[in-house]
Amino acid sequence: MCGRFAVTLPPDAMAQLFEAVPANDLPPVPNYNVCPTVQIHTILTDGAARRLTAMRWGFLPHWYKATNGGPLLINARAETIAEKPAFKAACRERRCLIPASGFYEWTKDEDGNRLPWYIQPSGEGPLVFAGVWQDWERDGEAHRTCAIVTCAANDHVSKIHHRMPVILSPEDWAKWLGEDGKGAASLMVPAAEGTLTFHRVDTAVNSNRASGEALIEPID
Template identity: 40%
Template sequence: MCGRFALAYPRANLIKWYHALTMPEIEPRYNIAPSTDIVVIRDSVTGREGLMMHWGLIPPWSKDTKKLPLLLNARAESLATKPTFKHAFRRQRCLIPASGFYEWKQSSDSKSKKPFYISSKDGPLSFAGLWETATVDKVIINSCTIITTNSNELMRTIHDRMPVILPPQAWDTWLTPSQLPDDILMSILMKPLAPEHMQLWAVSPAVGRISNQGEQLIQPVNE
């Protein structure tokens, strides 16, 4: 799964990286938590755009967000059939940029968990995501979710799931607003990023507290 991540790249770098026509003003964030607004890249009639969306998908039929499960992740295997996700899967796909993400490994005594920071060796991570628009209490809310798949060999030492991370050559296909055959989309989603492109290290338990921020959260600590 993916429940916490960081985005510390400058706005200008994101514009260049994603060839985006627009991008919100952002500050480095090292402890991004669910139910906050995050940067999303999607396609539009004029080209790619970056905008802020609520992290935690809100289906368009939802009338009470307080009773809604926290849909921060969506399993790739069930996107084409699960009613909550299948419309967005076919027509409202997006990318969610990240500098890296956190995952917690269960200790051998099962009494504690140790946080790790996972990043790319080659630049930003681009999570595959879905977005929706809902009107709740007369307020229009754009929201999103991060898609997960089975872990690669590196991540498997920590957790059995990981975000779907798309390479640049898959972006055009994934971001097109046209409906594509499910098998084409699934062929993109079911391939975890090759482990040789990733790196990870243990970090301070301080990341577990949402109020903690700052670059020190991603610094390696001795295991």
């Protein structure tokens, strides 16, 4: 799964990287502790242009009567996304890119304490997660919402966790967005070995209130 991540790329750099028109209400960066239900940066296409826009991280199916009207859907499993009622239409019609600098996963020690790890690219550039999105409106309250698509972890990441986000290479962005024909399903696979690295970080990040660059610094 992916339940927490970091983003440090400025919005103007995101707009340039993805050749997208930026919205005026984008979340502030850097954010080293992006948590579910907050607004995050996403890239989608409207058929004429790419848009860099904010969405609520936590997908809201249209039948939810309130934002807390069902389970918090921050991830969508690649293996079942095309069949799940919550996600199947979005998987076909509403896919997006979600940029990140890295993401967190946790292991446990022999006493059951949660030990955080920060996973980041081995090389240059940000990570780009595959996402799906959904507009939701009820009783005058409206949100554009999204979830991160996850898959089985590759061998390297599986040392920490059995799941990981689907990470898209630049040559796959257009296909995932539906700009380059069909075949997006073929992209929902683990990242190639050697493309990610990870290190232990301080347990401060276990709190969703923690902030600052120190959260991603390695510890012994």
